[in-house]
Amino acid sequence: MWMLILSMLTAPAAAQTTTTTAVPDPLDEGGFDAHGFRLVSFDADPRDPLRLQRVGDLEAGSWYAGVLGEYANRPLVFQPGDTLEVALSDLAAANVTGGVVAAEQVRFDLSLPVYLASNGASGSQGAGLGDVRVSSLVALLQPGDANGLGLGAVAALDVPTGDPGDYLGSTGVAGLLAAALTVEQDQLTLSAQAGGRLAPNSDPDVRPAPTEGGDTIEAAGAVGYLLSQNTGLTLEAQVSVPLDPSVQAAIGVPAEATLSTRHVLASGAQLSAGIGVGLGQGAGASPIRVLVGGGFGSAPPADKDTDSDGIFDRDDACIDQPESMNGFQDDDGCPEQLPMLTLRAELDGEGVDDAVLEATVDGEAVSGTGELALAVIPGKQVTVSAVAGECLRASRELTSGEVAAAVAIDLERVLGSVEVTVANEQGDALVGAQVKYMVDDQRCLPEDRAVPEGKATHAAGPGAYQVFVTAAGYGVHQQEVTVVEGETVKVEAVLAPALQADPRPGPALETQPE
Numbered sequence: 345m346w347m348l349i350l351s352m353l354t355a356p357a358a359a360q361t362t363t364t365t366a367v368p369d370p371l372d373e374g375g376f377d378a379h380g381f382r383l384v385s386f387d388a389d390p391r392d393p394l395r396l397q398r399v400g401d402l403e404a405g406s407w408y409a410g411v412l413g414e415y416a417n418r419p420l421v422f423q424p425g426d427t428l429e430v431a432l433s434d435l436a437a438a439n440v441t442g443g444v445v446a447a448e449q450v451r452f453d454l455s456l457p458v459y460l461a462s463n464g465a466s467g468s469q470g471a472g473l474g475d476v477r478v479s480s481l482v483a484l485l486q487p488g489d490a491n492g493l494g495l496g497a498v499a500a501l502d503v504p505t506g507d508p509g510d511y512l513g514s515t516g517v518a519g520l521l522a523a524a525l526t527v528e529q530d531q532l533t534l535s536a537q538a539g540g541r542l543a544p545n546s547d548p549d550v551r552p553a554p555t556e557g558g559d560t561i562e563a564a565g566a567v568g569y570l571l572s573q574n575t576g577l578t579l580e581a582q583v584s585v586p587l588d589p590s591v592q593a594a595i596g597v598p599a600e601a602t603l604s605t606r607h608v609l610a611s612g613a614q615l616s617a618g619i620g621v622g623l624g625q626g627a628g629a630s631p632i633r634v635l636v637g638g639g640f641g642s643a644p645p646a647d648k649d650t651d652s653d654g655i656f657d658r659d660d661a662c663i664d665q666p667e668s669m670n671g672f673q674d675d676d677g678c679p680e681q682l683p684m685l686t687l688r689a690e691l692d693g694e695g696v697d698d699a700v701l702e703a704t705v706d707g708e709a710v711s712g713t714g715e716l717a718l719a720v721i722p723g724k725q726v727t728v729s730a731v732a733g734e735c736l737r738a739s740r741e742l743t744s745g746e747v748a749a750a751v752a753i754d755l756e757r758v759l760g761s762v763e764v765t766v767a768n769e770q771g772d773a774l775v776g777a778q779v780k781y782m783v784d785d786q787r788c789l790p791e792d793r794a795v796p797e798g799k800a801t802h803a804a805g806p807g808a809y810q811v812f813v814t815a816a817g818y819g820v821h822q823q824e825v826t827v828v829e830g831e832t833v834k835v836e837a838v839l840a841p842a843l844q845a846d847p848r849p850g851p852a853l854e855t856q857p858e
Contacts, residue, residue, distance in 0.1 A: 375508030375515070376543075377475055378420035378432050380598055380628025383412050385443030385453035385479075386614070388641035390576030390606045391568035394618060396537040397479075398566070399494030399526040401486045402445045409442040410639020412616060414457075416630035420511050432511045435462040435630075437474070439637075451481045457506075464510055474506040475513050479520070487528040488650060488657050494526035498537060516544035522562060530659065531570035535580075538563040545588070561585045575607045581623070598626030604635065612641040653677060672721040682719035686750040689714060689730045689738065691787070696755055699732035705744075720744035728753055735759070735788035735805025759803045760827040762790065764835045766798050766813055773798025774815040774839060782810040788827075801832070813837035 386392040387408055389400050394412070413436075420432035437460060443453040457474035479500035487494045500520040506513020522539025538561075545558040566580035583599040586592040604618030617636045622629035650657055653666035660667075660677030668679040689699030697714040704710075704727040710718050720726060722744055728751075730738040736755040766777035777795040781804065788805025795813075804827045813821040813835065821837035 375511050375513075376595075376627075377506060377508070377514045378511040378595075378627045379435070379437070379457060379459075379474055379506075380416065380419045380600065380630060381414060381437075381439065381457070381620075381633065382477060383410075383439035383441045383455055383457075385441045385451070385455065386410065386606075386616075386639065386641075387443070387445075387451075388608055388612060388614070390574060390608050390614075391533045391570060391578060392576075392606065393535060393564075393566040393568065393578050393580045394602060394604050394616070394635065395580055395582050396535060396564035396566060397481050397496070397498050397522075397524045398533070398535045398568075399481070399483050399486065399496040399524050401488040402448055402451055402483055404445055404448045406642045407442070407444040408639060408641045410614065410616070410637060411441075412439045412635050412637035413437075414439055414633065414635050416633045419630045420627050421625060429465065430463075431465050433463045436460040441639075449483045449486070451483075453477075453479045453481070455479070459506075459512055462510065462512070469510045469512075472507055472510070472512065475518075476503040476505050477501070478503070481524065487526060488663075491663070492528040494524075494528070496524040496526075498522045498524050498539065502543075514544055518543040520562065533566075533568040533570075535566040535568065536564070541584075558591045559587045561587065574609070575605065577603075577605050579603050583623075584626070584628070596624060596626035596629075598628040599623040600629045600633070602633070602635070608641070614639045614641065651677075670719070670721070682721060683744070683746060684717055684748045685720045685726065685744055686748075687712075687716045687718075687728055687753055688750060689732065689755055690752045691732070691736060691755045696730075696732045696736065699730045699736065699753075699755060701728065701730045701753065703728045722746040730755060733785040733787060733805075734807040735785060757788070757805055758829050760806055760829050761832045762802045762804050762809070762811070762825060762827060762835055763832050764795055764800050764802065764811075764813065764837065766795055766815060766821075766837045766839065768818070769838060769840055774818065777813060777815040777837070777839075779835075780812040782812075783807050811835050813839070815839055817842055 383394060384397055385408060387400055392398050416435040418430055418433045419435055422429040422431055438458045440458060441455040443451050445451045455477045459472045459474060462469045477500050481496050481498055483496045485493055485495040502518040504514045504516055508515045518541060520539060520541045522537050524537045527534045541560045541562050543558055562584050564582040566578055568576055568578040570576050581601040585597055600620050600622050602618050602620040606614055606616045608614050615638045620633035622631045650663045651666040655667055655677040657663045662678035665679050667674055667677050670682055672680050672682055687701055687703060689696045689701055700713055701716040702709055702711040703716055703718060705720055705724050724744045726742050726744055728740045730753045732755055735758050737758050738753045738755045740753055764779055766774045768774055775798055779793045779795055781789050788807050790802035790804045793802055806827050806829050808826050811823045811825055818839035819842055821839055823835050825833045825835060827833055
């Protein structure tokens with residue numbers, strides 16, 4: 345299509361020329377439709393072009409109607425010699441269109457230009473009707489069902505209800521058959537339509553002008569962009585190439601570009617506006633064309649959600665896979681596997697199987713024993729605490745990453761203290777006394793248990809202890825104590841000589857657990 349436009353642009357500027365010295369009377373020799381604009385039926389999608397069919401997602405039973413006001417300054421100019429003869433100018437029209445989707449893949453359309461005023465070679469031509477077009481779009485593929493690809497066939501029949509004498513209608517029935525293609529990617533839409541139009545042919549004896557037009561190759565393309573869910577901007581171009589060289593010499597190669605915008609309200613009402621510029625001097629390609637109007641659709645924009653995840657297909661990167669909705673990249677429509685964060689309680693590099701871990705993310709706590717694995721959104725703050733027995737504790741703040749990770753939660757001993765004094769019955773300190781501790785959790789035992797000068801303080805984890813104190817040649821002192829974190833408990837051992845010791849058997853210190 346674009347090659348055709350380029351060839352037209354590089355054609356001689358006087359493409360719409362004749363070899364006569366004046367504009368012949370079309371009433372004597374026949375005329376043709378030089379209006380140059382045909383409004384296509386539109387649905388509720390803001391990306392719909394004005395001049396070519398876009399294969400969108402059709403909803404059975406929906407209907408659409410609208411009208412687009414138009415002003416075209418010079419749709420038809422002849423150049424019989426060195427001067428221009430304006431055959432049609434200052435055209436004002438109301439382009440009426442409507443359509444109904446009879447089935448999910450088939451839409452029928454009707455369009456009719458109503459001419460309010462125009463000027464011809466002999467002056468004002470007044471009001472009148474143009475040619476009625478009945479058309480149909482058959483969507484073989486729809487974007488929502490084919491990953492953004494739409495493919496269809498367009499057929500149209502033009503009924504000669506306009507006045508060819510004013511260059512506002514054809515002299516006979518014409519028909520169009522074309523293929524339509526649409527590609528949708530996010531907010532961007534590309535559309536193309538190409539085919540052939542069979543139209544009444546004039547007698548070669550009365551050529552090259554005026555002519556009834558004859559058969560043509562029709563091509564059009566459009567680029568649409570969604571500025572928002574309800575507002576679209578579209579740039580489109582259309583070219584019509586006569587097959588008969590003499591017709592092409594007479595009326596040129598009509599081509600025109602149009603920039604338009606459409607806004608669809610929640611009610612289905614629509615507002616449209618556009619401006620067109622002629623590309624060359626082909627018949628029907630007005631140098632300036634202004635368009636404004638609106639319409640109504642039976643439904644608001646038909647947004648599909650194939651995977652029912654709440655994200656419309658046009659914004660969904662994975663239309664066949666529902667979004668996981670886990671707070672991580674929830675707006676792209678694809679299911680994401682959150683990176684796993686594995687927390688492991690350790691003491692001196694070794695795992696602690698009985699440690700109870702608790703992790704808090706966004707106010708929600710999850711707990712586990714020994715090891716805790718959780719899926720966390722990257723960048724989240726995670727607060728971790730761990731408890732093992734009476735004396736092992738840990739707490740840590742960390743930030744989750746974008747990949748799976750294992751993090752060691754290092755336990756530390758929570759300590760109180762035991763102050764031990766050892767003396768004989770005379771109050772003398774006993775040097776070299778031995779102290780043994782018994783407690784349920786061996787990890788809470790003091791690491792240093794010596795009493796070198798008869799007095800020492802031992803760091804011990806919280807808990808209930810049995811304490812045994814003895815010295816060489818003396819009996820055993822036994823005492824129960826409870827160690828509290830951050831506090832000191834005292835053990836004051838007064839040892840009697842072994843011969844005077846309590847005859848009741850006591851524990852063998854050398855076999856006491858560490």
